[in-house]
Amino acid sequence: MPASWTDLFGGRLPDGLERFDIGHADYCALIDADTAFWALVRHDEIGRVVADGSLEAEWRAKAGDFAREMEMLRFHLKPSAVYFNPTERCNLDCSYCYIPQDMRRAGEHMSRERLHDAMVRLEEYFARTVPEGRRPQIIFHGAEPMLNRDAMFTAIDDFGDRFRFGVQTNATLLDDEAIAFLTRRGCGIGLSLDAPLPEVADRSRKRWNGDGVFRSTVEAIERLRGYAGFNVICTMNRENLGHLVPMVEFLHAREVPACMLNVVRCTQPGGRAAWADDEAVSAAYLAALDRSHELFMQSGRKLVVANFANILISILAPTARRLMCDISPCGGGRSFFALAPDGSLFPCSEFIGLPAFAGGNLFTDRIEDVLNSPAFRQVTGRKVEDIAACAACPVRHFCGSPCPAEAHEANGGMDRIGAYCGFYLEQARYAFRLIADGIADDYLWDGWDEGAETTFAFGC
Amino acid sequence: MTRTEDVTTLSAKTRPAVIATRKSCDAEGTGLSHYVLMDRLVKR
Numbered sequence: 001m002p003a004s005w006t007d008l009f010g011g012r013l014p015d016g017l018e019r020f021d022i023g024h025a026d027y028c029a030l031i032d033a034d035t036a037f038w039a040l041v042r043h044d045e046i047g048r049v050v051a052d053g054s055l056e057a058e059w060r061a062k063a064g065d066f067a068r069e070m071e072m073l074r075f076h077l078k079p080s081a082v083y084f085n086p087t088e089r090c091n092l093d094c095s096y097c098y099i100p101q102d103m104r105r106a107g108e109h110m111s112r113e114r115l116h117d118a119m120v121r122l123e124e125y126f127a128r129t130v131p132e133g134r135r136p137q138i139i140f141h142g143a144e145p146m147l148n149r150d151a152m153f154t155a156i157d158d159f160g161d162r163f164r165f166g167v168q169t170n171a172t173l174l175d176d177e178a179i180a181f182l183t184r185r186g187c188g189i190g191l192s193l194d195a196p197l198p199e200v201a202d203r204s205r206k207r208w209n210g211d212g213v214f215r216s217t218v219e220a221i222e223r224l225r226g227y228a229g230f231n232v233i234c235t236m237n238r239e240n241l242g243h244l245v246p247m248v249e250f251l252h253a254r255e256v257p258a259c260m261l262n263v264v265r266c267t268q269p270g271g272r273a274a275w276a277d278d279e280a281v282s283a284a285y286l287a288a289l290d291r292s293h294e295l296f297m298q299s300g301r302k303l304v305v306a307n308f309a310n311i312l313i314s315i316l317a318p319t320a321r322r323l324m325c326d327i328s329p330c331g332g333g334r335s336f337f338a339l340a341p342d343g344s345l346f347p348c349s350e351f352i353g354l355p356a357f358a359g360g361n362l363f364t365d366r367i368e369d370v371l372n373s374p375a376f377r378q379v380t381g382r383k384v385e386d387i388a389a390c391a392a393c394p395v396r397h398f399c400g401s402p403c404p405a406e407a408h409e410a411n412g413g414m415d416r417i418g419a420y421c422g423f424y425l426e427q428a429r430y431a432f433r434l435i436a437d438g439i440a441d442d443y444l445w446d447g448w449d450e451g452a453e454t455t456f457a458f459g460c
Numbered sequence: 461m462t463r464t465e466d467v468t469t470l471s472a473k474t475r476p477a478v479i480a481t482r483k484s485c486d487a488e489g490t491g492l493s494h495y496v497l498m499d500r501l502v503k504r
Binding site: 026027037038039040041042045048049055059062066069072073077080081083134137139141166168188190231233258260306316317318319320322323324325330331332335336348349350435436449451452453454455456457458459 | 475476477478479480481482483484485486487488492493495496
């Protein structure tokens with residue numbers, strides 16, 4: 001055994017596992033990145049554990065299974081969800097929106113008949129690909145989908161027994177009648193709010209005349225209190241980083257069951273203008289996670305930060321993840337795709353403002369052909385092994401190097417990293433610290449591992 | 461005290477030398493990117 005075992009920081013050990021500093025007083029991680037295998041080892045025991053060899057032997061015995069699991073997850077899923085944009089228009093002009101301004105200001109609506117036709121075509125496609133008994137997901141997204149409410153609600157009623165539905169909305173048009181309609185049908189409802197104070201939230205999310213929409217969003221949150229199927233997305237940007245801890249307190253106090261603290265994507269110029277550096281984003285975000293845990297300890301009630309929960313699950317149970325940004329290739333074009341109002345199909349909503357990434361049209365092309373189009377293959381073929389900065393990174397399969405649209409537009413190509421490499425690294429380190437402290441479940445939905453079986457357990 | 465850096469909550473010697481677990485399941489729940497799937501929480 002080399003004398004320097006306990007002094008190693010990074011680098012690949014002779015047993016094939018790579019040491020990764022997680023910033024914990026007692027533990028470091030040993031990782032096999034390719035199979036997303038990890039073990040946390042006490043600093044004062046690492047020499048003994050490596051020399052003993054039993055951890056290595058158990059890992060090697062399972063490595064083939066883990067590799068097959070990652071292969072299936074990364075390359076053999078079929079779409080089960082669609083971002084369905086029933087209109088190009090939006091009544092807001094948020095500073096960082098990834099849909100171009102002219103589209104949102106004067107774009108087209110999908111007619112009720114056209115929307116129905118789209119649903120029929122999607123149903124035919126999913127009948128060929130989704131196993132019987134499972135319902136694919138349709139998420140009405142935008143722009144602002146509630147601007148085309150009648151057509152959207154008609155589709156929810158017409159296809160509600162064959163699809164699961166969700167709506168991501170700015171809440172300005174979410175009146176009592178709409179809430180009753182959606183909640184009675186079990187639809188997911190996602191709202192957007194960037195800060196607990198109007199003077200901060202309204203800087204980024206505002207109407208075309210400049211008026212903020214903080215008040216109407218908060219009213220909708222109040223009206224949805226008690227509904228398990230709603231959540232709030234907070235887009236982290238340079239304007240609101242100092243308000244993430246009070247934001248978590250604000251949402252928790254209103255019994256919001258889940259939120260996302262998403263970084264603003266730098267795909268479009270407006271997003272790039274709102275970018276904040278990794279260090280600033282990480283500090284604010286991890287403080288907000290800390291606070292969410294304190295609130296859980298005090299109240300017994302969780303506010304799940306879903307995008308972080310997904311990172312945590314990608315470590316604990318890779319196949320149980322629910323979101324597909326932080327995996328390589330990402331889910332765009334392979335576990336979901338996006339439909340624009342003119343029928344154009346994109347790998348993800350993030351690409352809707354980038355015409356070169358339209359792979360075909362729902363009304364004229366076979367979806368299978370679109371998924372295999374050169375435009376889609378640019379995204380579905382982007383993998384961490386081909387990105388120089390990721391190829392040797394130990395957390396590459398807990399991060400996935402998002403986002404391809406951002407990498408392409410802001411950093412110059414699909415073989416480049418996105419805009420928040422350090423932030424994802426810090427999320428992985430934080431997640432490992434929670435596992436070391438035995439409190440990871442506190443950050444996850446109750447029952448998150450329902451249906452999952454333990455396939456590796458060493459030292460527990 | 462926060463968990464953001466170098467936190468220890470227990471005496472090191474009382475902790476296991478190794479923590480290594482993994483769970484597996486059918487990847488049926490995998491779905492979206494910037495939308496939270498809440499379907500498991502909604503009773504219909």
